[in-house]
Amino acid sequence: MESCAIYGLETQGRALCSQAGEEEIIRFFVGTLSPRAEGQIHQLDFSDETNQITRKIFKLKVGEVWQVQCSPWASNLLGLCYNEIRETSAKMKCGVWKVPNSDTSEIPHQQQELVLQWKFDDLHDPRFNENCQYIDWHPSKTGRVATIYSTQYFVWDVEGGEPKLISSSKSTSEMYMGKWNPHLDGNQLATVTTTAVSGVDMRSMKQSWSIPLAHKFQVRDVDFNPNKQYCMATCGDDCAIRFWDVRNHKEPLKDIKAHSHWVWRVRYNGFHDQLLLTAGSDSRVLLHCLPTISSEPKGHSILSDGEEEVNSPPLEEGILAKYEEHEDAVYAVEWSTGDPWIFASLSYDGRVVINRVPKSFKYKILL
Amino acid sequence: MKMEGSGGDNVSSHGNPYDINGTNFIPEKFIKKIISEYSLNKLMETESSLIRQIQDLDSDMQTLVYENYNKFILATDTIRKMKTDFREMEDRMALLSKNIAMITDNSSKVCSSLKEKRDNVSRLSGINDLLKKLKFLFELPNKLKQFCEDNNYEEAVKCYLNGVEFVNEFKRFPSLEAIKVDCQHIVQRIRDDLYKDFVDEEKSSQDLTRNVSLLLSLGESSAGLGKRLLDNAQPKLNENLESIKIADSPNVPLEEFMELGCGIFLSNLSLVIASFSQAFIQTTELDETLRLESQETLKRFTTELMDNFMGIMEHRLTSEDELNNIQDAEQRDELIKALDRLYRRLMAMGTLMPNTDFAPCGLDLTFRVTKMDADMSLQRIKASFEKAAKDSSVELSAHPGSSQEILGSILATLVLQMKSSLNKLQEFCRADLQFAQNVDFRQKMAVVSVREGLVVSVFKYLAEFGKNLIQDEQYSNLTWLLLAKLYLDIEIGTVEYMVNSVETEFDIRREKRNQMYKLTNVSSLTTALNETAKALVKEFVSCQGNYISELLKSAVLRNDLMSVSHEPKGPSQQMKQVIEVLTTLEKQVDSIFPDSDSSSFLRSERSSDSSRRSLSTNAGNRGPSRPSLWSHFDPNMATNIQKLFSERVEIxxxxxxxKSDIMMAIVKIGLRALLECMRQKTLCNYGLHQIQVDVLYLQMYLWRFVNNESFLYSLLDEILASSIQRCVNPTLLEASTVESLAEK
Structure with missing residues (x-):
């Protein structure tokens, strides 16, 4: 297997994202997690040729970072979930920060600081006292962002400079996370409660579908197939990865048990949706190949398809590769938005590993 | 000649120059040798013996010469005497030849004088023959008529056939033509009469055989006749079939039904076949191609009827009622007898008809009955096993300690049922049954119906049942464990035992190279059972583990550990509950999967100690290492180092x-869940203290359940380390304080 690149945080870590809208650079943002120190965002640039990581540290004037997500329409805007720790309380909040333009800045890298744009919690009613669970940028609508709290969620529009509340809704059961569905004109938000995943139409604020028992225990992550409507992957505490057609909530399209502990993250490759990453607290990152439920059933890309009929053998269904560089639970894994064959994973002990899809499979998919 | 002087070292009969009897004897060498080797005495001895021997030889020679000379003189005398005798003989011979010449002369004279008379006589006898023939011809029409009137068709035909020859002989006399025409008219009538019989249904095939052979000799086509003969038989046979069909109902006793089938229909059919083949096939009068043609016709005819017949037979014999009845020994016997009777009749038919064999149909039918019988047994075993499993589920929840008895009774019932089913199936192999003599049938039945259809299927079903059990909510988790144990027991002894006993009783040879039917491997069965057992235990473990996880989660996730404002008073409620659950669970698991090794004994010994003592010994042993971990505020490092030296453990x-591994697995799942939950919390100092107490409490009680204490401790350490990481202002309680709190 090709060698990987490893980077270590000094603290624990759970937050990782790839810089969106960036096609030149392979760049990841990692957030630090320590209740006794201020949070930092490490910007990691990976060079494919030299296999080197160059880092840049941005300070943050708030507590530890639980989630970081780069906005797809402005690659220098980061949505963060952070833990605000007071004397006798800890509260999860969320906000948007801007990565400073490094060219104009004369200050040494270590001293740089993210520029706070907005803290959504300050915009709420002062009595509002719920923990923020998740922040999710809308994949296609400029300036649209959803913030998910324990029992409520809000949709904001920040394009104009100041966040404008577009809609909000309550949930009867406690939410764990939420995610925009990239299809259906982006009008659907999927929310996760303990074992259920349901889709809410943002125009009517009505539930359009629901899978009440997606997993036996807590559902940890949801990801929509970027190229195939209605298709969605989930993972959870029953060690399973499941694939759903949201129109059929009774039975999953596929059920994979490959991890030996809870599965925390599932991610479709943005370009080749037969590739899928999962990460779990068994310290493993798995790369799956699922041509049977992908949008390219024969194993070759829609783009290159057409005039030339490829007669290469179809890709085999199953686990393409196991990555065991982590020694602690892996809570986050992300594909690079710049290079579809590169991905990063972050384990709790603060280790970031940047890996590639094995070359042989890459060629099988491309050719 | 005897000569001891030949005694050299290497005595060989050829080429020894010292052997006085040999051909290569060289006197000089011999003399030299004995002079040089022998002592004077021995030389003297040798010389005298040689002289003696030479004298003996001389006298022998003289007698021989004298005898021969005597014989020679005798021979000369004899030859001289013969010469004079031959001269006399020659004279007599000359006289004899003269006399014989005279006799020949006389005889030829007599002959020539008689010739004329002889010619006359032969001419007269020729005329007489011709007249006789003519008389026969003139009488022929009348004779034929006479025979016809007497219905003596055989004679008529015989006469006609004779007459036809003459008629052909005298073709050139027109006066005789009339007779021919007359004859033909009469014969035509005979034909018509003979054909009339074919339409008559009352006539049996045997009656018709006579007609057929007559008609054949009259030169009718064999194909047409054959068809007529069969057409005559058809309605009656169809009628028989109809009556069988009517009898094909559960109200008609089997014996009566079989009588209709074998006694009437098959007998009649056999008669038809016998007559037909007598007339058209086994006769030498028809040539080869015609016989083969007839054979085909017969085959088509019979096959059609038999297809119908076997259809009805099968419908009745494999009907559900019969198979239900089969459970009753008497009825069963009757069915087997019926099958045997059918098979015997079919075999008999096979001997009647060349090239066609209905016996395989009979075997096939019998085989199908055995297969269905095996299937019924299988269904019964399945049903009763399912019921037993369900009952055990109820029983286990009512009396958790009774698992061993339940296990024993399920296993015993299973084996008993299989045995009794096998015994029943064995009745099909009784020596007095004709079909049981057929080796192919026996093999097919033994392998396909009995071994594969019953025994192997039962074990396959068990494995399948276990797999589906996990999805079925009717059964309690303990049943999973119980079945797992049952499967292990079955896997170890029963599978091999049952398969072997079937193979010996039904004479199946596993290693037989040209075994026609596929034999399922015993090892594949045991593997399937073993895998199912493991899967069941794994599922049990994950289910129980997750239950523990949920308890621990609720201890952590629901509470706000940041707002705890006082020191812990003791271990939290959920931890106590976890230990309680584990204690009852251990008892249940122990009753099903007790630890086999001696460690279980030690463990129980130790668990009888007060927990206080075990705690103090623990503290004594591990005392120095644990506080040192806790006092450093870089637990991350410590756990990382620990990980370096321990293998990755799958949760x-x-x-x-x-038992101990099952319990370990459950505890492992629970503790790992607790760790994950701790990592999601942020806690204040007091919260951390609570965790400290809880962790020690767990440590004090959990070690009893597990087989890998060091792994248990490392997990607990990791929980504590993670809690310290997640603490805002971590300070730890004194070890002694924690201990006293944990014991509350």
């Missing part, structure tokens, strides 16, 4: 099938 991994 939801494979489980060994004995």
């Amino acid at each position: 939801f991994g494979n489980v060994e099938l004995h």
Whole structure:
């Protein structure tokens, strides 16, 4: 297997994202997690040729970072979930920060600081006292962002400079996370409660579908197939990865048990949706190949398809590769938005590993 | 000649120059040798013996010469005497030849004088023959008429056939033509009469055989006749079939039904076949191609009827009622007899008809009955096993300690049922049954119906049942464990035992190279059972583990550990509950999967100690290492180092099938869940203290359940380390304080 690149945080870590809208650079943002120190965002640039990581540290004037997500329409805007720790309380909040333009800045890298744009919690009613669970940028609508709290969620529009509340809704059961569905004109938000995943139409604020028992225990992550409507992957505490057609909530399209502990993250490759990453607290990152439920059933890309009929053998269904560089639970894994064959994973002990899809499979998919 | 002087070292009969009897004897060498080797005495001895021997030889020679000379003189005398005798003989011979010449002369004279008379006589006799023939011809029409009137068709035909020859002989006399025409008219009538009989249904095939052979000799076509003969038989046979069909109902006793089938229909059919083949096939009068043609016709005819017949037979014999009845010994016997009777009749028919064999149909039918019988047994075993499993589920929840008895009774019932089913099936192999003599049938039945259809299927079903059990909510988790144990027991002894006993009783040879039917491997069965057992235990473990996880989660996730404002008063409620649950669970698991090794004994010994003592010994042993970990505020480093030296442990991994490993796996799942939950919290100092107490409390009680204490401690350490990481202002309680709190 090709060698990987490893980077270590000094603290624990759970937050990782790839810089969106960036096609030149392979760049990841990692957030630090320590209740006794201020949070930092490490910007990691990976060079494919030299296999080197160059880092840049941005300070943050708030507590530890639980989630970081780069906005797809402005690659220098980061949505963060952070833990605000007071004397006798800890509260999860969320906000948007801007990565400073490094060219104009004369200050040494270590001293740089993210520029706070907005803290959504300050915009709420002062009595509002719920923990923020998740922040999710809308994949296609400029300036649209959803913030998910324990029992409520809000949709904001920040394009104009100041966040404008577009809609909000309550949930009867406690939410764990939420995610925009990239299809259906982006009008659907999927929310996760303990074992259920349901889709809410943002125009009517009505539930359009629901899978009440997606997993036996807590559902940890949801990801929509970027190229195939209605298709969605989930993972959870029953060690399973499941694939759903949201129109059929009774039975999953596929059920994979490959991890030996809870599965925390599932991610479709943005370009080749037969590739899928999962990460779990068994310290493993798995790369799956699922041509049977992908949008390219024969194993070759829609783009290159057409005039030339490829007669290469179809890709085999199953686990393409196991990555065991982590020694602690892996809570986050992300594909690079710049290079579809590169991905990063972050384990709790603060280790970031940047890996590639094995070359042989890459060629099988491309050719 | 005897000569001891030949005694050299290497005595060989050829080429020894010292052997006085040999051909290569060289006197000089011999003399030299004995002079040089022998002592004077021995030389003297040798010389005298040689002289003696030479004298003996001389006298022998003289007698021989004298005898021969005598014989020679005798021979000369004899030859001289013969010469004079021959001269006399020659004279007599000359006289004899003269006399014989005279006799020949006389005889030829007599002959020539008689010739004329002889010619006359032969001419007269020729005329007489011709007249006789003519008389026969003139009488022929009348004779034929006479025979016809007497219905003596055989004679008529015989006469006609004779007459036809003459008629052809005298073709050139027109006066005789009339007779021919007359004859033909009469014969035509005979034909018509003979054909009339074919339409008559009352006539049996045997009656018709006579007609057929007559008609054949009259030169009718064999194909047409054959068809007529069969057409005559058809309605009657169809009628028979109809009556069988009517009898094909559960109200008609089997014996009566079989009488209709074998006694009437098959007998009639056999008669038809016998007559037909007598007339058209086994006769030498028809040539080869015609016989083969007839054979085909017969085959088509019979096959059609038999197809119908076997259809009805099968419908009745494999009907559900019969198979239900089969459970009753008497009825069963009757069915087997019926099958045997059918088979015997079919075999008999096979001997009647060349090239066509209905016996395989009979065997096939019998085989199908055995297969269905095996299937019924299988269904029964399945049903009763399912019921037993359900009952055990109820029983286990009512009396958790009774698992061993339940296990024993399920296993015993299973084996008993299989045995009795096998015994029943064995009745099909009784020596007095004709079909049981057929080796192919026996093999097919033994392998397909009995071995594969019953025994192997039962074990396959068990494995399948176990797999589906996990999805079925009717059964309690303990049943999973119980079945797992049952499967292990079955896997170890019963599978091999049952398969072997079937193979010996039904004479199946596993290693037979040209075994026609596929034999399922015993090892594949045991593997399937073993895998199912493991899967069941694994599922049990993950289910119980997750239950523990949920308890621990609720201890952590629901509470706000940041706002705890006082020191812990003791271990939290949920931890106590966890230990309680584990204690009852251990008892249940122990009753099904007790630890087999001696460690279980030690463990129980130790667990009888007060927990206080075990705690103090623990503290004594581990005392120095643990505080040192806790006092450093870089627990991350410590756990990382620990990880370097320990192997990666799968939380939801494979489980060994004995109590301590099952318990270990459950505890492992629970503790790992607690760790994950701790990492999601932020806690204040007091919260941390609570965790400290809880962790020690767990440590004090959990070690009893597990087989890998060091792993248990490392997990607990990790929980504590993670809690310290997640603490805002971590300070730890004194070890002694924690201890006293944990014991509350």
